Structures are given as C-alpha cells and as structure tokens.
Amino acid sequence: MKVKIIKTATAEEVDALIKKGKISEMPSIQQNWRFNFDKELKKLKNATGYLLVTEETPDVIEGCMIFQLIDKKEPYMAFVEVAPHNKKNAKTYGHVAGCLIAFAYQLSVTEGVGDYNSILQFDVMEEKMEDEVKLMALYSTKYNAKRWGDTTMVIMDDDGEALVKKYLSK
Amino acid sequence: MDKYKKIITHVSSTENAKVTDLTIGPNDGQKRSREKTTEIAALAKLHNSKRSPERLRRNAMLAVQYRMEHYVNDDQVTYDRIYAIEDFVKDFLKVLGINKGKFAGYIEIDSSNLNKYYRSERRFSIELSLKFAYFFHTPVDLWLKVQIKNELLQLQKEKEAGDKYRKYDYEKVLQIA
Numbered sequence: 001m002k003v004k005i006i007k008t009a010t011a012e013e014v015d016a017l018i019k020k021g022k023i024s025e026m027p028s029i030q031q032n033w034r035f036n037f038d039k040e041l042k043k044l045k046n047a048t049g050y051l052l053v054t055e056e057t058p059d060v061i062e063g064c065m066i067f068q069l070i071d072k073k074e075p076y077m078a079f080v081e082v083a084p085h086n087k088k089n090a091k092t093y094g095h096v097a098g099c100l101i102a103f104a105y106q107l108s109v110t111e112g113v114g115d116y117n118s119i120l121q122f123d124v125m126e127e128k129m130e131d132e133v134k135l136m137a138l139y140s141t142k143y144n145a146k147r148w149g150d151t152t153m154v155i156m157d158d159d160g161e162a163l164v165k166k167y168l169s170k
Numbered sequence: 171m172d173k174y175k176k177i178i179t180h181v182s183s184t185e186n187a188k189v190t191d192l193t194i195g196p197n198d199g200q201k202r203s204r205e206k207t208t209e210i211a212a213l214a215k216l217h218n219s220k221r222s223p224e225r226l227r228r229n230a231m232l233a234v235q236y237r238m239e240h241y242v243n244d245d246q247v248t249y250d251r252i253y254a255i256e257d258f259v260k261d262f263l264k265v266l267g268i269n270k271g272k273f274a275g276y277i278e279i280d281s282s283n284l285n286k287y288y289r290s291e292r293r294f295s296i297e298l299s300l301k302f303a304y305f306f307h308t309p310v311d312l313w314l315k316v317q318i319k320n321e322l323l324q325l326q327k328e329k330e331a332g333d334k335y336r337k338y339d340y341e342k343v344l345q346i347a
Binding site: 001019035079080 | 198202213214236239309
C-alpha cells in the first residue's frame with residue numbers, strides 16, 4: 001500500500017510503502033525497539049506482520065504493525081510500534097502510526113466477519129495505570145478510538161473511514 | 171444488553187497524553203479469557219444491530235473499494251491472480267443488489283458495449299472510469315489504476331512468453347540496409 005508520511009524537519013510529504021514483512025525482517029529489542037516483533041509474530045496464530053518503509057530508504061523500518069484475525073473472524077491489532085528514531089519530539093517522520101492504524105482499519109473492513117466486520121480492536125495494557133490512561137486518551141483523541149470494557153479499544157465505521165481519509169487518501 | 175452500554179465510553183484527552191509513546195502490544199487476541207471473548211462478542215453484536223442499513227451497505231462498499239486499493243498497490247500480484255474490472259464491478263453490484271443490465275442503463279451505456287469494454291475489445295475510457303467512480307462512490311482515478319495495473323501484468327506475461335517480439339529491432343533493419 002502506497003502512503004505518504006511527513007518528514008518532521010521540513011514538513012514535506014515523503015512516499016512510503018506498507019508491505020507484508022517476513023519474520024526475519026521484523027524488528028527486535030536488539031535494534032532498540034520496545035518489542036521483539038520477530039519472536040512474537042512467530043508465536044501468533046492467524047497473524048500477519050506489516051512494515052512501513054520509505055521508498056527512498058526501503059531497508060530502514062519506520063514502523064511496524066501486526067494484524068491478527070482472531071478465530072478467523074475478529075480483526076485485532078496485536079502490535080504497533082514506530083521506530084526508535086520516530087519517537088518523541090526529535091522524530092524523523094510523522095504520521096507513521098496513523099498510516100499503520102488506518103491500514104489495520106481497512107483490513108478490519110475487508111477481512112472482518114459478521115458482527116465483527118469494520119470493528120478494529122486492540123488492547124492497551126501498560127504496567128502503570130497512569131500510562132495506560134494516557135495512551136488510551138491519545139488513541140481516543142488522535143485516532144477516534146472508543147473504549148470497550150477495561151482494556152479494549154475499538155475503531156469503527158465513520159471513525160475508521162475518517163482515519164483512512166486522513167492518512168491513506170493522499 | 172443495557173449493561174454493555176455502560177462500558178462503551180469515550181476516553182477524555184489530556185495534555186500529558188502527548189508524551190506517551192505510540193505503542194501497542196504485545197497482545198495475543200487468541201489468548202483472551204472466555205469472559206473477555208463473551209463480553210466483546212456481545213458488544214459487537216449490539217453495535218452491529220444498531221447499524222443502519224445505509225451504514226451496513228457503506229461498509230460493504232468500502233470493503234470492495236479497499237480491496238481494489240490493496241490490489242492496485244500490491245507488487246506481489248501476478249498474472250494468474252489478475253482481478254479484472256468486471257470482477258470488481260460484480261462485487262459492487264452484488265452489494266447493491268443490481269444486475270449487470272440495469273447497471274448499464276443507469277450509467278447510460280448499451281449492455282453489449284459494456285461487455286466489449288470488459289473483454290478489452292474496446293479501450294477502457296476516462297469517461298467510463300468517471301462514470302464507475304461516481305456511481306460506486308470511489309476515488310476518480312481508481313478504476314483507471316486497475317486497468318493500468320492489469321495491462322502491466324499482461325505486458326509482463328507477454329514479455330516472459332519468449333522471443334516473439336525480438337525481430338522488431340532497428341539494428342536488424344540497419345544491418346539489412
């Protein structure tokens with residue numbers, strides 16, 4: 001999927017690509033990521049890993065997402081992380097997480113079955129409750145997510161469509 | 171079902187949220203507790219029952235549109251997995267419950283002419299691309315992108331087919347002269 005991300009230094013749009021990633025291509029803690037995407041993807045059932053790279057530097061991973069279809073019917077975003085160089089204020093690129101989440105929502109529309117169609121679920125579980133609340137607030141404000149129960153958040157219908165329009169329709 | 175309404179809540183934003191890293195995981199949806207699975211199933215069922223027919227139709231239409239967009243952008247597609255414009259039209263018409271003949275009438279084209287476009291006996295035109303886009307509410311350039319993608323796949327297949335075109339070479343012409 002061709003997308004555009006934003007170069008923070010110049011505010012320019014940069015051509016990028018979301019592509020399926022093999023287990024061997026997935027980032028890990030050794031590369032300063034927070035999670036071992038390679039090991040986790042190997043363990044997950046009905047899951048596919050996606051990488052976001054720019055067209056200019058296709059070997060540098062800017063963000064990573066794992067989409068899972070629980071029991072082959074429930075769309076679930078199992079993992080999302082942006083590269084260490086795209087975190088905090090000094091980040092190289094913006095819109096990386098937005099593009100990956102909007103793409104995951106598209107998959108919920110194309111792959112979700114029955115009642116679960118067009119509902120992208122994910123769980124926000126942090127060690128500290130304070131961090132969990134902050135992260136949920138961020139997903140709610142920035143990505144139109146709503147809370148379902150204690151840890152689960154969902155992106156649905158108009159909210160998801162708006163996300164796709166914002167991040168993928170350029 | 172009312173008890174589930176209470177736990178569907180908006181999360182209010184805070185200024186401090188900006189400092190949180192955008193990270194989710196690691197979570198395995200397959201390993202959820204039975205209680206959690208039941209709770210989510212009930213919420214999904216309740217939500218789906220409240221969707222209007224227009225919303226359900228819109229989601230089904232978007233599913234076809236997103237598949238088209240993924241198809242156009244997928245470098246792994248090969249000629250044997252080609253998905254023709256007619257196939258996408260059929261998917262949309264199935265959602266709308268409209269048959270091919272009526273669709274031709276709605277976009278003011280003769281049904282047999284439309285079939286000629288499908289069979290590539292006529293060049294898929296910009297006008298037709300726009301008619302499809304407006305009728306199905308898709309981006310205006312999407313249908314043309316599918317056409318170009320499929321022509322490139324056809325080209326790749328012909329190229330791999332062998333030496334059929336090698337004789338068309340200006341160097342050979344110059345040697346003869």
